[in-house]
Amino acid sequence: RKEVEQDPGPFNVPEGATVAFNCTYSNSASQSFFWYRQDCRKEPKLLMSVYSSGNEDGRFTAQLNRASQYISLLIRDSKLSDSATYLCVVKDSGYSTLTFGKGTMLLVS
């Protein structure tokens, strides 16, 4: 079983659409959770951290359910510039190494 699993993509959506990404993780001791964005052939960049209470940053909303070991990312009013691969990332206790999911590609047209 993979440690971090994400929806397979790609997701093709029109501008203005709302799109949701789902992610599950296997290590119940995981402590921190993130969504990263990666543009084609570029490095991953932190999009937002994910907290149990849920958090919002403009058009982006992230949710964490520790009991279900489930993380989500909602993008509202999609823009062309949102086209990228979205990586679900988990950080365990200890030395801050990150475990990445495979990523889900989003294509907004």
Added chain:
Amino acid sequence: DAGVTQSPTHLIKTRGQQVTLRCSPKSGHDTVSWYQQALGQGPQFIFQYYEEEERQRGNFPDRFSGHQFPNYSSELNVNALLLGDSALYLCASSWDTYEQYFGPGTRLTVT
């Protein structure tokens, strides 16, 4: 303030050869982590260096080794290259266990 830098940007090697990749961390950072990202996959953790020692290691063979210098810069060495080593190699720096910042990566092609 320069971010994380990596060199070279691209390189092509032949099976069996050895390669060295380099990383300079963001100013003020003392920890360097290396990741391998194969095409269509998420980055996979190789190892992390702190205070010039390998502090943690992922599931990679001994062909992958590294070093951290007193100025916190780091090298990743891969011996006896295999076709499957072709990937984007990402370096990330942080201050101890805090947020990691990624460099632009080195794209390695093994033929």
